[in-house]
Amino acid sequence: MLLEARGIVKTFGNVRAVDGADLAVEEGELVGLIGPNGAGKSTFFDCLAGNLAPEAGSIRFAGLESTRLSPDRHARLGLARTFQVPVVFAGMTVLENAMVGAFLRHESRARAAQKAAEALEFTGLAGQAEMPAAALGTAGRKRLGIARALATEPRLLLLDEALAGLTSSEIETAIGLLARIHARGITLLVVEHIMEVIHRLTRRVLVFHQGRVIAEGSPAEVTANPEVIRAYLGRRAKRGEA
């Protein structure tokens, strides 16, 4: 088991954002994590990556107890992540952005530059390498987020809505990219809103609702699950009232 989380709880004030969530990801898998807005997916993600410390439960990554390790220790162990809002290091070029990731395993500047260039090549950003990162559009920023994470040479990549806000043709490219990343042997855990993406990419999906996993299985199984439908519909019904 590459990543295993048990009974994770995280509260904000009175809100139990994550409420006893479990998860297990095997090396080499590509797992999807879906759920309605406000289900606590992002919070759960932050717990997995070390950005938030859960109040209860334990997380093991690559055979190590990692519950309370800092995000940078997670990165060193081989867990990389992207963020929902695609932030770039604005004062740097695209290449330099990726180099920040590459420096994790290569102290020499030349080596880091080479690795970063590879990551850019892989994500299709090689042409923009010398551009200021701030000049990139949403799609470019998302890709740069992935390139940066790849440059840390991770075993597991957590992608937080890497495709949200993209046009349909950009989504096509992105799906191709994710498939190629997976093909390189990197385990992927993908939080996604767009069902289509999940259908095409993953073989196993977890459905998150009210802070815990309520269903698990193939995309087809999950979408047929009445509890899942209720979770999504209930949400929609409530929104309709409001």
Add this chain to the structure above:
Amino acid sequence: MILLQLAADGLLLGAVYALFSSGLTLIWGMMNVVNFAHGDFVMLAMYIAFFSFTLLKLEPIVFVPLAAVLLFALGGLVYYALVRHVMRGPMLAQILSTFGLALFLRYTALWAFSANFVSLPSGLVGGVYDLGGLRLAASHLIAGFSALLLTLGLHLLLTRTDLGSRMLAVSEDRVAAELVGVRPDPMQALAWGLGAAATGVAGALIALFFYVSPEVGNSFLLLAFVTVCLGGFGSVPGALLAGVAIGVIESFSAYWLGPATKDAVVLALFILLLWVRPQGLFGRA
């Protein structure tokens, strides 16, 4: 009796701090801009009060609103001429611009009004009340109650009115606000104007019992920063609570530990508190 007097003095002093800080916190919270010229806004308001009384023979009931109106205009002007152009730039550009503004205002005042200390005649708004040995100056009481009123007013304006929610919307997400049809520039100019107007009221009231000089804003500024930070940026009620807390702590520590160390006590507590609670006393996480 002395302890009671100390507590009362501390409360009133705290109210003055809150009064001083209300405009600062408004501007700070609304647009994430630190106004280094805030102390000098207060200074200008104090001079407005002083000159309206000495030259135009205006009473406080007239010159307090007058200061508010003039400062409102100044705030709007500063927004359009300066802040608008730097507020989305790096934090350092904002600091640079308001710092330059502070120097400009302070030393123009020095040049125009001279460095002499002036003050309004004491007893302009009534004398001293003696409540069984507890002595309170009317001017302090007025300032204290005005601090309460001003806080309440600003708070209601921000939370209960359409205008307030629009201003908050712009402060939270400029682009989103624009999408739903709120034009950000007038809203932010208004926020600056309001912050400055609150500052105007504060300055005119403080002038009732405090001396006026071009450097006067400086003596309050550090504590105003602490007040705003403790209260949580943008929280007017937070600034009131923080101001009062600081006033009382200062009053007692000055009496027990010596006045030279009272600021040290406040600052040390402030630093420790931030270390423990990095988002301030009343700030949101």
Add this chain to the structure above:
Amino acid sequence: MSITRRSVLLAVPALAVLRQRAEAAAPVKLGYIEPLTGNSAAAGHAIKQGIDLLVDVINKPYPQLAPLPLAATSGLPRLGGAKIEVIWADNQGSPAVGQSDALRLITQDHVVALLGAYQSNITLTSSAVAERYGIPYLTGESVASNLTERGYKWFFRTTPYAPQFAKLYFDFLANVAKMGKPTSKVAIVHENTDYGTSVAQSITKFATEHGKKIFLTISYNANSTDVSPQVLSLKSAKPDVVIFISYTSDSILYMKTFQTLGYRPPIVIGDDSGFSDPSFVTSVGNLAQGALNRSAYAIGKSGSLSYKMNALYKKKTGRDLDDSVARPMQGFMVMCDAINRAGSTKPEAIRAALAATDMPPSELITAYKGVKFNKEGQNFLAYSMMTELQGKTYVPVWPPKEAIAKLQLPFKG
């Protein structure tokens, strides 16, 4: 003194000749460093006005000021009637800026001597530059005792300094005690920059050396926005005498807070500075009746030099001349007189003339017993008296010889 007299006497018959030469003589440039911005700017500007007045007095004939050196003539007679020109520099309240000022005045403006710089610490750093360049530096205003303890060759001070004030206060209090008023419990309330701290230390040191104890010492920040805790401390300790070493803003606050908290110490002594500032008298004079002050200056009787000088100053500024302006003016007169006596603008000649200064009281604006420097450069005839705020002015009340009004105790507030 003889030299001065002679120069005045000589000048009168030679006036016609001098007038011709005056047009030719290059002006004598003096550098003056003052705080013209920052917390002490009010004091700096007041001094500047006083000095500007003196420049006029020296450069134009003012025969009505007769015993005052250089008044009757135009310019410096022994330098061919050369005019005095003062180059002003703002020290911005910073010791480093004061140093830059000194250097600039010496090397850019080629001043022949320096004066200043109000704050003792800036006088300290700026005079170090003058010392390195071998340019005379005279302070008529800074009172910290360490200034004349450095063994400097080019440094002179005309004003009395901190230990002398301590003596004055205790002599005065001993006299009050003889009148049957209690004076044993002396409290010192001082602001905590170098001015307040050094004067407080001098007073405490003097007291211990003379077997007296200071009852209570309160140090506070001059930028305080509130002084009521201090006043409450005093109120509960009940000292007989409170000596305030304060700047203007805090002095004003103390008087207002006395009123608010309904407390009045029996005897209040203000150590010059804030209490002498005309702003203090105009803004809280009515709350400070009976406050005592030290002063080396009193307006004096009609017809006296000090009285005439005050009239001129008042005409120019609308305010009465006070101690904190009169002392620098005195220093400036001494400097100009020395340059005149030197008959040269060579630094060494001016220094020698300064060192040989011997001015009698009759030629002084201030109440000093004369001006004569010891080998540290301190005027050992410097002197102050006690004055009391009665109505709108401070009047001398002690020692009896100088008194023109009766001492009125206690402090009325």
Add this chain to the structure above:
Amino acid sequence: MKALFPRAGFAAGALLLFAAPFLTANPFYQRVAALTLLAAISASAWNVIGGYAGQVSFGHSVYFGIGAYAALLAYAKLGWPPIAGLPFGIVASFALSIVVGLPSFRLRGHYFSMATIAIAALAGILVTNWDFVGGAIGVMGPARARSFADLLFRSSLPYYAIFLCVLAILLLFTRLLQKSRMGFYLRAIGSDERVAQSLGVPVRRYKLYALLISGAFTSIAGTLYAVMVGFVDPNSGFGILISVNMVVMAALGGAGTLFGPLIGAAILVPLGEATNALWGARGIAYVAYGVIIMLLARFSPGGLAELGRFIVKGWRRRAA
């Protein structure tokens, strides 16, 4: 950087820096040049943490004060030449960074800035009330040079030479840092801490490194100041204006760029001296100073380095 400072231009600039004060025999200009370099040292030191790592400290005067006091206390207490206090200042700055800096790193943005203001103000108050270090009265250096080691010179040229060496070392160091992993990490932290950390940057450790370097060099600047001026008191050592000046100079020239703080100092120090010399007597030096700062911020928010880059780029485009 490469675009703005091609090798030839860089060499010319360096040469100019070396030669500048020798071009004039005027002692005052020489002093202004020396003061410029001194300000450039502290602004460049601030730049390491404030510019590159984006932690806008308003409390750097505390390091400056430590350095200045270390120098003059070495003289006043031990009778040593003031410059001998340098290592004490550095060690004290390290201690301060660890004890006070480390806990403050949890704070973000304005909270960090406010905490640093408070720390410097607190240090000022403590020193004011601590008689051993001279309290409010301050500490004096040697009144006259006892030996060469006291470094008391009438001319400012020796100071200029010393300051230039220190500045050169600091800039060289910064340049190496900029190219190394640490430089990338600091810039990443300055841009977005959360993202940097997720990429494996040990944020707190690197912030501490930056503060250690920055604080040590600021303390050196303080020591050099004390050696030159020969006096320090709480206000001239710990005053908030000292911190603000560092920030303003770096911001003006361009924070997070190698030469930005030097450019800022080279503009503001002579400007300050010039306004003081021209209008100081009328007390309006600061009015002009304030207006100029405002205008610069208004029309070039990214600092002059950015403006320069922009101009160079436009010029190249036209040339091409």
